[in-house]
Amino acid sequence: MKQRRTSLKDLADQLGVSIATVSRALRNSHEVGEEMTKKVQELAKKLNYRPNPFAQSLRKEAPRIIGVIVPNLVTHYYAAVLDGIEDYATRNGYSVISANSHESHEREAKAVENFLNMHVEGIIACLAQDTVDYSHFEQLYTMGEPLVFFARTCLEDKFSQVVGNGDEAAQEATQHLIDTGSKRIAFIGGPNHLDMVRRRKHGYLQALRENHIAIDRDLVVCDKIDFEIARSATLRLLDSKNRPDAILAFNDIVTYAAFDAIKAKGLRIPQDVAIIGFTDGDTAAFVTPRLSAIMDKAYEQGLKACELLMRSINGDSKIYREVVPMILKIRESSEKV
Numbered sequence: 001m002k003q004r005r006t007s008l009k010d011l012a013d014q015l016g017v018s019i020a021t022v023s024r025a026l027r028n029s030h031e032v033g034e035e036m037t038k039k040v041q042e043l044a045k046k047l048n049y050r051p052n053p054f055a056q057s058l059r060k061e062a063p064r065i066i067g068v069i070v071p072n073l074v075t076h077y078y079a080a081v082l083d084g085i086e087d088y089a090t091r092n093g094y095s096v097i098s099a100n101s102h103e104s105h106e107r108e109a110k111a112v113e114n115f116l117n118m119h120v121e122g123i124i125a126c127l128a129q130d131t132v133d134y135s136h137f138e139q140l141y142t143m144g145e146p147l148v149f150f151a152r153t154c155l156e157d158k159f160s161q162v163v164g165n166g167d168e169a170a171q172e173a174t175q176h177l178i179d180t181g182s183k184r185i186a187f188i189g190g191p192n193h194l195d196m197v198r199r200r201k202h203g204y205l206q207a208l209r210e211n212h213i214a215i216d217r218d219l220v221v222c223d224k225i226d227f228e229i230a231r232s233a234t235l236r237l238l239d240s241k242n243r244p245d246a247i248l249a250f251n252d253i254v255t256y257a258a259f260d261a262i263k264a265k266g267l268r269i270p271q272d273v274a275i276i277g278f279t280d281g282d283t284a285a286f287v288t289p290r291l292s293a294i295m296d297k298a299y300e301q302g303l304k305a306c307e308l309l310m311r312s313i314n315g316d317s318k319i320y321r322e323v324v325p326m327i328l329k330i331r332e333s334s335e336k337v
Contacts, residue, residue: 005119005143006049015039026051048143050117064094066309067115069108069125071152073100075252076281077298078126081150084302085124092310094121101128103225109136122146122309127154129191129225146312150305152196160312160320162305166196166278169294169326170203173248173276176292176328178211180336182246182274186219186237188230188258189250197222197250200278204248219244230257238265238273246270246334249277256283259291259333274334278326289332300324 012019025032025040070078086096099111108128134154140147141158150162177185187204189197221233249255255277262273276292284291301324
């Protein structure tokens, strides 16, 4: 069962004392005896009570704040998602505080803790790539704290989610590579436990199956989302005896790592190796050759995620799964014919 956030009044009622006594005990005031102070603090810990650092100074006009956790704030995708969230939040009278997990589970969990201590009204989050323990999010469910996931998600039976149609988009992109003459198409992705990786890889594999192309597991590389790791993986593929003649890349970082590796080997794009990447950035149109891209519509995902969070904050307990369609933009990097 969900439970609301524990208040000073809850503690006072259980102990049969005044709110003022509880408040003083939590501050270790000399006005409260040692035994009562211990009782108050033990109960506060048991009930997961969190003091509001803004309560006294902002009692009359409390700010309406939501928190956003992203894995990598410097990439165009997450910056664009945040733009969408901030625009929707501002129109509804909310301010936004963002936290960058730097793809770290530990930092992600700490961001959740910090947001709870700040008494934000809700949280929007995208999983760090090494997060496999979801207990910090399960805690939010138990507390009744509004939470919406986007892009990389979990606990779909407990929280609303906004995702792209990565499986369909990957299948369409792979089909384009097949239609333009590619026969050995590699997929370079991120960690397999991420639902976003699984969806995009599924679409790629489905296109191969429907075209009766044998699946070569050596062409499917899923590792950490890191520029140097993805670049090294691409170089190994390109150095292999039967190198790929096309690459579908998982996201911005992987796409440009693969693009750089192909160039470093002195191979021509797309004549020797075609490439399509999942990326929403303008940069794709300005590299040479111009990069074919699956555009995430990140801003729209941010708008939708914030809309769902506002619904939850306002008491809507329904769990939503919104799919924002992606757009395949064909440019020079994949046009072999």
